[in-house]
Amino acid sequence: MCFSTTASFVSGAILTTIGVASIKKITSRSQILFACIPFIFAIQQFSEGFVWLSLLNSTNHVWQHISTYCFLIFAIVIWPAWVPISMFMIEKKRTAKILLGIISVMGILFSILSTVYLVFYDSKAQITSYHIHYELQIPASAKLLIGIMYLIPTVISNFISGFKGVKVMGVFVLISYFISRFYFNDYVISVWCFFSALISITVYFIISGKSFRNIRV
Secondary structure, three states: OOOOHHHHHHHHHHHHHHHHHHHHHOOOOOHHHHOOOOOOOOOHHHHHHHHHHHOOOOHHHHHHHHHHHHHHHHHHHHHHHHHHHHHHHHHHOHHHHHHHHHHHHHHHHHHHHHHHHHHOOOOOEEEEOEEEEEEOOOHHHHHHHHHHHHHHHHHHHHHHOOOOHHHHHHHHHHHHHHHHHHHHHHHHHHHHHHHHHHHHOOOOOOOOOOOHHOOOO
């Protein structure tokens, strides 16, 4: 979480429980990626817990580097591909599945570019005003385009889904983005990931729904 070490580890523990419960609910292999969303968020929250620990112990620069990059790998490499692909796997409507397939390709390309960025550019994290600020070397002129390219696979894919519960989850994720951008602009990556992690708890209830139990692919 974006407010303290303890909160990061507690939220990680809760999401681990939800993730395991969600995985146990699946009735088809096509649901696995979607069911794992809370569990992946749990790992991400644990990684930010270690970011907190490393920053509070400023002498351990190697651990700071490792934990920071671990968190960023989830934030800008894994999620842009994981979210649309998981939606594509569970989708039953042909038109929606085609659109999600296209967005999945976009997400994969974004993830590849993000990987290249993390390899060749230095990224840092620091605690300011009780939040973690992740400093990415992105030109100001490119931030809007990159933001749109990120939002399409991670957020818009929710609205294309034929499942009502997934659309509702998308609404919450989008609202949380605007809240993060408006109130925590300097800490969007950390704060929005925390909100999205909490919202991912809804995955369990979506999978428990009747429409999901009918998927047999």
